[in-house]
Amino acid sequence: MRPTDARVLLTGATGGIGQATARALLQAGAALLLVGRSAERLEQQAHQLVQAGSTANRVRWTQADINRADDRALLAREAQRLDCNVVIHNAGVPAFGRLGALDPGAIDNVLQTNLLAPMLLTQALLPRLQGLPAAQLVFVGSVLGSIGLPGFSVYSASKFGLHGFAQALRRELQGSGVQVQYIGPRSTDTGFNDPAVRHYNQATGTAQDTPETVAGEILRLLQDGAAERFLGFPEKLAVRLNGLVPQWLDGSFRRHRESLPAHPDFDPSPLKGTSP
Numbered sequence: 001m002r003p004t005d006a007r008v009l010l011t012g013a014t015g016g017i018g019q020a021t022a023r024a025l026l027q028a029g030a031a032l033l034l035v036g037r038s039a040e041r042l043e044q045q046a047h048q049l050v051q052a053g054s055t056a057n058r059v060r061w062t063q064a065d066i067n068r069a070d071d072r073a074l075l076a077r078e079a080q081r082l083d084c085n086v087v088i089h090n091a092g093v094p095a096f097g098r099l100g101a102l103d104p105g106a107i108d109n110v111l112q113t114n115l116l117a118p119m120l121l122t123q124a125l126l127p128r129l130q131g132l133p134a135a136q137l138v139f140v141g142s143v144l145g146s147i148g149l150p151g152f153s154v155y156s157a158s159k160f161g162l163h164g165f166a167q168a169l170r171r172e173l174q175g176s177g178v179q180v181q182y183i184g185p186r187s188t189d190t191g192f193n194d195p196a197v198r199h200y201n202q203a204t205g206t207a208q209d210t211p212e213t214v215a216g217e218i219l220r221l222l223q224d225g226a227a228e229r230f231l232g233f234p235e236k237l238a239v240r241l242n243g244l245v246p247q248w249l250d251g252s253f254r255r256h257r258e259s260l261p262a263h264p265d266f267d268p269s270p271l272k273g274t275s276p
């Protein structure tokens, strides 16, 4: 779709990739509905975008927590009111560390935010999108949605799920006016990655992209209609290889394992039995 024809509902608009994507889309001529949980941040962001040269009627915002059913219903109404024909599912939360060190509540939140909420929001938006001559649904996944690395079991589960959802939905909706697309960025320099991830990236020689690079690729995806795209080399190659012969890669991640934060509660002594 031409960006000048796009009226985009963008979740995660206040984050690093979201802000860069909002700027890129506006510069290319799209109209935006910014979505995030903080009204203050959204208002400030909208103000800055207008100050940077966008006309005010091309920048709207709605405060919504995508994990709340009421808020998803609100977004569906706003999307209808503003006649949105593109949805970029970009909101997401991280989880990094050995499985045993992750908080169960955080695991729940990652699966809710990264997987369940985009599925349910899509379900709420789809009936109207299917009535339009053309619409696009873009899912921001991750290379970790196609290759599992030590330290990212839960995050990978959420993004593998999102990748599978996008792929199946793309095939389900083929021939309708709704195109489904998936983008898998590699590590990106935003507040998403805490110091432990930055240390891991450094120790494993993992490169980072700028959020502007990812935003440029999201814009390109919108324009060229590609089904899916991954960012970075060797990540693209690793994704392909992992899809074909995952066991070939199993021995390649010793450095990654060794670069994980130590588990504070880990007791290396043999497990003791219990009896009633």
Ligand SMILES: NC(=O)c1ccc[n+]([C@@H]2O[C@H](COP(=O)([O-])OP(=O)(O)OC[C@H]3O[C@@H](n4cnc5c(N)ncnc54)[C@H](OP(=O)(O)O)[C@@H]3O)[C@@H](O)[C@H]2O)c1
Pocket: 011, 012, 013, 014, 015, 016, 017, 018, 035, 036, 037, 038, 041, 064, 065, 066, 067, 089, 090, 091, 092, 093, 113, 140, 141, 142, 143, 184, 185, 186, 187, 188, 189, 190, 191, 192, 193
């Ligand atoms: N950075 C990376 O290394 C990287 C790599 C690959 C893929 N990705 C993916 O790219 C996307 C954007 O990441 P980022 O780096 O821009 O992260 P970020 O800077 O942490 O931004 C995350 C965004 O998600 C929003 N969000 C989180 N939970 C939400 C909820 N329950 N309801 C509504 N909004 C919510 C946040 O909004 P508020 O907090 O303002 O509500 C924020 O706008 C994510 O899906 C992430 O998984 C990131």
